[in-house]
Amino acid sequence: MTATQYFLSLFVLWIITVFIQYIFKRPGKKLAGYCPPPSPPALPLIGHLHLLNPVAYKGFHALSNKYGPLLYLRLVSYHVVLVSSAPVATQIFKALDVHFASRIKSPFEDNLLFGSSTSFFNAPYGDYWKFMKKICTTELLGTRQMKKLKNVRREEVVRFLSKMLKIGKKNEVADLSVEVLTVANNGTCRMIMSARCSGEDNQAEKCRALVSESFDLAAKLALFNVFGPLKRIGIWYLRKKIDDVPKRYDELFEKVLVEHEEKAKREGPTMEKKDLMDILLEVYHDENAEIRITRKQMKNFFLDLFIAGTSTTADAILWILAELVNNPAAYKKLREEIDSVVGTERLVDEADIPNLPYFQACVKEAMRLNPPAPLFDRICRENCKLAGYDIPKGTTMIMNTYAIMRDPEIWDSPK
Known part of the structure; x- marks a missing residue:
């Protein structure tokens, strides 16, 4: 049997299984007064999957425009409530923040990449999640630490601008997506572990490819997750990448962890200029620590920060540049403001931003x-009430910030 025939047989088996479940499964009797969110017309087996398009957030946006800002959707075996309203999102994150503090279980199970039990990003609300959040906000994103790391960020910006000037003088073409990702990559790495992850020997391209592979792998597994029990087929199909990508991250972080441990032994408890990795290593070796963390949890925490701080930062910068290129009048006005406040003799500094x-x-x-x-x-x-509707325990909520940021009831010119 060929691979195509094999997967076709599995697909037919899945269709038969789901169809039988659909026929014999009887909906339970609804409780008196139970009021679920509204739902668009659905099809047997696939539910509302046919209403989406390849770009998920745009498909969800179209649905919310047609059917309303709060919707119940069934995507094959996956049940979600779609939120496309700023007032409802505000209620979730303010009045009901404890009710919605946890994320969905990772399709990577206990893998280093977004593992359910070791990742801060996917960790359930509890002592570990609260402890790691406190570490992140005080030791990485706190005002004192941000001021302390100001020179690190500036050095990376200067390095980037110097490279752009050299390329410009040679009349060469620069790939901004790669260069901006390198800036974000190095800035994040230096803030977390005092090391530049993107150096010479095409390391920048390797790191960019690794981050890209991570998101691609996560997207594919999330898609397989929709098909319920048959998600195991997806895990089997992607097994080589599921092993390879985390292994490469593990090698990177283990090398840096060992270097930090050796440095701590040399300098002792009086060591100055501690970074986030040094602080977590102290917690890791402290038997009386508030929370005992494992080496795998540390690596996964750094991986969460690395991926979040690299891709999102680079994407934001590229979109800002793209919008300015497409709006020359705004670009000209921005240049005039910078020239009037900063002048032309020095670079813009973070202290200039309020002006x-x-x-x-x-x-x-x-x-x-x-x-x-x-x-x-x-x-x-x-169980809770949200915007007048009943949301049962275990419901997956999907917030569509793309739709919220284009809500005509909030913005004068939403598009």
Whole structure:
């Protein structure tokens, strides 16, 4: 039997299995007063899958425009509630934040890449998640730490601009997507572990490819996850990449962890200039720590920060540049503001930003139109009421920031 025939047989088996379940499964009696969110017309077996298009967030946006800002959807065996309204999203993250503090279970199971039990990104709401969030906000994103790392960010920007000038003087073509990703990559790595992950020998391209592979792999597994029990077929089909991509990340982080441990042994407890990795290693070796973390949890935490800080930052910068290129009048006005406030003798500094209101407006508008994370999820941890509708425990919530940022009831010129 060929591979095509094999997968065709499995697909037919899946259709038969789901069809039998559909015939014999009887809907339970609804409780009196139970009010679920509205739902578009669905088809047998596939549910609302036929209503989507290849770009998921745009398909969801079209659905919300037609049927409303809060919808119940069934995507084959996957049940979700789609949120496309700012007031409803505000209610989720303010009034009901504890109810929706957890994310969906990762399709990677306990793998290093987005593992369910080791990843901060996918960790359930609890002591570990709260501890890692506290570490992240105080030791990486806190005001004191951000000021401390200001020179790191500036050095990477200067390095990037110097390279662009050299390329320009030679009349060569620059691949901005690669160069901007390198800036974001190096800045994130240096802030987390005091090391540049994108050096010479085409390391920048390797890191870019690794991040790209990660998102591609996650998207494919998420798609297979929709098909319920048969997701195991997808895991088997992608087994080589599921093993290979995390292994390459593991080698990178293990090497840096060992270097930090050796440095800590040399300098002792009086070591200065500790980065986030040094702080977590202290927690890892402290038997009396508030939370005992494993080496795998540390690596997964760094991986979460690495991927989130690299791809989203680079994408945001590229979209801002693209919007300015497509709006020459706005670009000219921005240049005039920078020249009047900063001048032409020095680079823009982070301290100049409060005095550049039009610059801030350009950045916010570009990110409104092109949010780095157009879709994100949450899990309802207990039964609750949302916008007058009943949301049962375990429901997957999908927030469509792309649609929210184009809501005509909020924005004067949404598009």
